[in-house]
Amino acid sequence: MKSVELFVGAGGLGIGVSQAGFNPIAVVDWDRWACDTIRQNKDRGLAAMKDWPLTEGDVSLFDFKGLSGPVDLVTGGPPCQPFSLGGQHQAFLDKRDMFPQAIRSVRELKPRSFIFENVKGLTRSAFSNYLEYIRLQLRHPDMVARKEEPWLDHLARLEDYETKGRHDGLLYNVVMRVLNAANYGVPQKRERVFIVGFRADTGVEWHFPAATHSQDALLWSKYRDGFYWDKHRIAKKDRSTSCRSAARAGRFQEMPTGEPWQTVRDAITDLPDPELCPGVASRYHDHKLQPGARSYQGHTGSPLDEPAKTLKAGVHGVPGGENMLRRADGSVRYFSVRESARLQTFPDKMVFHGSWTEAMRQLGNAVPCQLGAAVAIQVRSCLIQNA
Structure with missing residues (x-):
């Protein structure tokens, strides 16, 4: 089955989709560091992405009409800064909002299905109207905004059309849910909102996968x-x-x-501690100590025997002091890049381009591969049943 992966970043969702059995015909991202990570792993022959047709560039400039043949799935995580709890909450006023391009991809490619994901912050009450605006645009992608039409006026037109009960043109059945990655075997408490849609003529009846x-x-x-x-x-x-x-x-x-939540200890116990055993740790790629970790009120790191707290993008995490391991004796240190990749369920053979800070930014913005695969496997199964 053919897929198109947008806003791929370091490739967490994309790897999960590939592991589910989809073959990407386009993989797009504008971030140079993330694209360098993908290129480096393609060169290394990493199974999940060795055949990815990567395009480094702005999705808004990508020509979807240049892709050949029908597309079964479009996936991606449109940049989430407008909705992150660590951001300024500008939502539709923020030029970094790439949901309009995600909607354009659905309109032009007419895929049988799509999976878009974002931070849980998108579900905040302050953004409820805009989230409904996104949903209705994905449901009726042919109903584009008129020139200079305010988004609230466009929302009203979409609501009128939705309640009319008779729909012509391209139509998708859309569902949304917040999923906790820990409930799907990821050793991290990480919540993301998933928006999944099926083209109405597929006849698919679908629900999110049950927690395992x-x-x-x-x-x-x-x-x-x-x-x-x-x-x-x-x-x-x-x-x-x-x-x-x-x-x-x-x-x-x-x-x-069901199975127990996976813990930090489950994820990294076989790796030598880069602070206590730096010589042995140096034999592992991307596994060395990043100094400077400290604990303070409200930011005490991730306990060894629980799923990790949500990894954050940036040096210290947002708003600070996280991305740390808290040992049983109360001491703390930063997770290495390799350990963070384990917590995000990236393949062990994958390497990350750039400094610790840059690698942690890529990891902190990623979807856990295992969570992406859980959703994509169920989507693929329904597409096969309704082929």
Whole structure:
């Protein structure tokens, strides 16, 4: 099945889509560093992206009509700065908003389906009208704004058309949901909003994939049967004794279904600590100590035996002090690039172009590959069933 990947960044969603069985006929991003990362991994023969037809450039200038043949899926994460909790919340007033280009891709390519994702901040009440505007444009992509038409007037026209009940032209059935990556086996509590649509003539009935992992299962593994600690060979004296978590686990009458949340320890336990064992750590690509980590109120790092806190883009994260590991003894250090890639479920063979700061920006903006794959696999399955 053919796909088009927009705003690819370091390739988290794109890798997940490729792992789901889609073959990209176009991969587009404007960021030089992210494109260098993709090119470097293509040269290294990384399976997930070795055949990606990469275009470095502005999506707004990309000619979709130049692509041959029907497209099954368009995916991407339009730049999220207008909606991030760390940004200025300008939304539709922000020129960095690339959702209009995502909508243009649907209008011109007429794909059988699409997957767009963004930060959870897009669902804030302050942006509710604009989020509905995005949804209705994706549902009726042929209804473009008139020249100089204010967006609220365009929204009103879309609402009139939506409620009329008779729709001509291109039509998509669109659903949205906030997904927590930890619930899909990613060792990180990372919430993203996914917008998924199917062209109405496909006849697809679709819902988001059910969660496969849970906090309750992790609590059981820690405080009821002790399997988590035994698996990692943790001495009883060194095991976490959270009274609140143990009390919650004690209320379970039987083992919860599904797999336990994956923790930081699960993700990186086989890697040498770059601070304590720098010589051994240097044998691993992108795995060296970044100095300067410190803990302060509200920013204490990610506990070793929980899923990591959300990785942030930037040197210290937004608003600061995160992207850190907090050891059992309370000491902290920054995650290495390799560890951060593990927390985002990127392939171990993937390398990241640029300094630690630049690599962390790419990683902090990415969708976990495993989360992207979970959504894309279900989309592909429905497309196959309704071919």
